């Protein structure tokens with residue numbers, strides 16, 4: 001390790017020591033530790049807004065309204081095999097290149113693109129792909145938010161580099177609130193563990209840095225299209 | 231950044247006389263306030279969430295040492311490294327040595343107030359590493375060699391024309407006669423320029439809105455997506471954050487998230503909220519190979535257990551400055567250091583010293599709007615009062631300010647200064663009365679406004695009008 005590392009260790013002790021002195025607290029105090037462990041294990045949910053606490057169909061409707069409010073577009077199809085047709089229609093309608101980059105997600109792997117004339121390639125993006133297609137593991141009705149997780153199935157670069165991002169989500173995966181999604185993440189990855197990246201995406205990229213004028217398409221996708229399945 | 235807080239008075243005077251700044255500040259007044267009110271009003275649980283967020287942070291601060299340890303364990307388990315830095319200097323050294331080990335030539339940066347606080351850009355440049363700001367506002371001010379003037383809208387002090395001028399001056403490889411009259415054209419140009427930099431960078435540095443003890447996760451919140459491109463494309467990701475960013479659980483983060491965007495920009499949710507845990511996993515096709523977190527103290531432990539502990543709940547939403555009549559009048563640069571507005575008036579004296587920033591807490595009308603909108607319920611006016619008292623005790627304030635009568639005598643002997651001070655007060659008061667022309671409450675005039683509305687000044691003092699009339703006739 002580099003020389004700075006020695007300083008790092010001592011800075012850690014200095015900071016923790018200062019905190020304990022300021023709080024007149026003891027780092028080994030069993031009672032304090034128990035309180036902290038209880039919160040980390042118990043993960044209390046806090047106050048959950050009523051807004052998203054709806055039966056599934058209404059939840060999907062709220063999700064759609066909220067996503068459209070932040071300039072995403074939303075389409076709905078009955079079954080997974082309709083995805084290629086829905087994607088092709090969207091690309092045609094907006095005059096976008098018939099070229100698609102997809103990860104290895106099993107949900108999207110067996111789709112038949114042959115009839116669509118879309119050139120499909122697989123893997124992460126290096127910035128050269130006009131359109132990315134991903135599968136969101138969850139949605140949040142409360143704010144029209146998509147939840148995407150990193151990995152070979154859905155490379156994180158697809159969420160940010162292509163100018164157009166199309167995201168497939170199953171209607172049944174749309175939750176009312178963030179806290180419900182965290183419960184699912186804990187179940188999938190184990191308590192205390194996370195995939196490298198969890199992206200919550202609410203609408204396409206934007207900036208208001210020039211005279212507070214809202215402009216779409218800052219560094220991320222200019223367009224976000226959501227396909228709800230089921 | 232260079233500290234000019236001791237010259238606060240001169241800075242404020244210059245700000246009032248700067249027509250570009252005054253034009254740009256109109257957008258702050260008209261935009262942020264309405265949007266926040268609308269977003270907060272649309273969520274019935276907003277006030278209850280504020281209470282809960284306050285309680286979550288109070289609980290965290292009371293157990294900060296233990297949550298830091300828990301957080302650190304989780305980061306290590308995920309393959310990341312945690313570095314503690316008591317001072318800005320140590321933080322800079324740690325970051326430089328990581329960059330040097332990575333052989334970094336250019337470093338992309340997401341918006342980070344902590345990076346501003348430790349003056350990271352200048353330092354990296356001195357050591358032959360080129361930092362590239364990627365948030366549009368930060369990019370603009372980096373081209374202009376200016377510090378940010380707002381904690382969430384760093385270029386809010388600039389007009390579109392000034393941005394155009396900076397782009398023409400810096401992007402000399404592009405056609406000089408290109409059309410840049412529309413903001414969309416400016417955005418497209420910045421997007422193209424920065425795309426090259428994102429793909430070329432060796433190291434990406436971001437801040438963090440939260441560090442989650444439950445999972446060892448750092449969280450960034452952006453609208454542009456620049457922070458994400460900064461952290462997923464380079465080989466090394468460095469997070470720089472201060473100790474009070476620790477939050478116990480993902481659920482706790484979600485509670486506070488519901489307040490952050492609503493208070494900051496009036497959005498229900500920012501576009502990108504990204505949770506990062508460690509470096510890329512063996513099976514990952516993208517993401518950084520190395521993940522480092524630098525945790526900075528820089529004076530914050532001195533606030534624990536003091537009159538200012540509650541300021542450590544701050545989530546840097548900017549609402550207090552967006553609603554501050556003094557900020558509306560003079561903008562952020564006049565405050566002379568990284569954090570402007572009411573939260574700056576509380577933090578800056580602690581972080582850079584009361585001898586340098588001790589006069590900032592005086593720039594308050596005690597109207598109480600900052601506290602009314604602060605999502606974390608930080609008693610900002612009270613804290614400013616604490617600083618004033620301390621300054622008084624330390625005899626740092628000019629003797630004349632100690633007694634009201636001395637105050638007037640001081641100005642009476644200095645007519646030009648008096649003119650400036652009253653102009654500032656007028657401007658502040660006129661702004662406060664936007665669209666109303668009346669106040670229902672005025673600081674230090676309770677005896678009057680209790681029974682009648684105080685008429686809003688028309689924006690010019692008697693002396694100003696008198697001399698204007700004399701010139702006209």
Ligand code: SF4
Nearest residue numbers: 544545547548550604
């Ligand atoms: S003090 Fe409150 S209002 Fe001001 S930036 Fe911090 S959290 Fe926001």
